[in-house]
C-alpha cells in the first residue's frame with residue numbers, strides 16, 4: 001500500500017508550474033468575546049494548486065470553510081498560517097502589510113450576490129470604467145476606453161447599450177455578468193468565483209457557467225469555482241476538491257472523483273446529486289441520517305468509533321486508482337483494492353450517527369475532524 005501514499009508537498013502531475021498555489025493554509029477565528037480563549041478552526045492545512053487555464057471546483061456543504069479559503073486567497077481575510085503563491089511569488093511575504101495593486105489586478109473575486117455587489121446609485125458603465133481606471137491608471141484615450149467597455153459587455157454576452165442601465169434594471173443573471181465583466185476589466189490571471197450562480201434562477205445558471213468556461217478557453221484564465229452544487233462542478237471544472245470541516249479530504253479530476261468518490265463525505269455529497277442511473281440505490285432517508293451525523297458530530301463521524309476518533313492521528317493522502325491518477329483521498333478508512341485499480345473503504349461509512357453534543361462538525365471549536 002505504501003506506493004499509493006502521496007506526499008502532500010508534491011503537486012499532482014501536470015501542475016509543476018501552477019498559476020495559484022495554496023500551501024498549508026490555516027485560519028482560526030477567535031470567538032466568544034475579548035477574554036475568551038475559544039476559537040473556530042475554519043481552515044486547517046489546506047494545500048491546493050490551480051494550473052494555468054484550469055478550472056478547479058471547491059465543493060462542500062455550508063460551513064465547511066469554502067468562503068474562508070476564497071477570502072484568505074483574495075486577501076480579504078488574514079490567514080493564520082500557510083502561504084499563497086501567485087505565479088510562484090509568495091504574496092503573503094511580498095505584500096505583508098498591504099495588498100498590492102498588482103495582486104488585485106492578477107486575482108479577482110466574483111461574489112455570490114449579484115444584487116448586493118453593485119451599488120444601485122451607479123450606472124453599469126461606472127463599475128467597468130472604475131476597474132479599467134484602476135488597472136490602466138488613466139492611460140487610455142476616451143475612444144479606446146469606450147471600445148474596451150463595449151468589448152467587455154460583448155464578452156460577457158450583454159448588449160453595449162446596457163452600459164447606461166442601473167443595476168435594478170437588470171436581471172440577476174445580467175448583474176452577475178456585469179460582475180464578471182468588472183473582474184475581467186483588470187485582465188486577471190485568476191478568478192475566484194464564490195457560488196456565482198447560487199442566487200440565480202436555474203434557467204440562467206447554465207449561461208453563467210458557459211461564460212466562465214468560455215473565458216477559460218479563450219483567455220486562459222484560471223478559476224477557483226466554489227460551489228455546493230456537484231452537478232455544476234462536474235459540468236464546469238477540470239478538477240474538484242472536496243472540503244470537509246476546514247480540510248481538503250479528496251481531490252481529483254471531476255469526472256473521476258464524482259464517479260468514484262473515495263471519502264465517505266464525498267460519497268454523501270454525491271448521493272444527493274440526482275442521477276437516473278442510480279435511481280434504485282438513492283435513499284433520501286439514509287442520506288438525511290448521514291447528513292445529520294456529519295452536522296452534529298464533534299469528531300469525524302465516518303470512523304464510527306468515538307473512542308478512537310480520526311483526530312488521534314491525521315490521515316495521510318492515498319492515490320485512488322493508482323499512482324498515475326490525479327485522484328487522492330485522506331481517510332483512515334480508505335483501502336486500495338490490490339490489482340484492480342479500484343478502491344474500497346475498510347468499513348461501512350458511518351455506522352453510528354448519534355449526535356454527541358449538538359456542536360456542528362462544520363463549526364468545529366478547535367477540533368480535528370477529517371476521516
Ligand SMILES: Nc1ncnc2c1ncn2[C@@H]1O[C@H](COP(=O)(O)OP(=O)(O)OP(=O)(O)O)[C@@H](O)[C@H]1O
Pocket residue numbers: 029030031040041042060061062063064065066067068069228362363364
Ligand atoms: N468572521 C468569522 N468569525 C467567526 N467564525 C467564522 C467567521 N467566518 C467564518 N466563520 C466560521 O468558519 C467556518 C467556515 O465558514 P465559511 O463561511 O468559510 O463556510 P462555507 O463553506 O463557505 O459556507 P457557506 O457555503 O454557507 O458560505 C464556519 O464554522 C463559520 O461559522
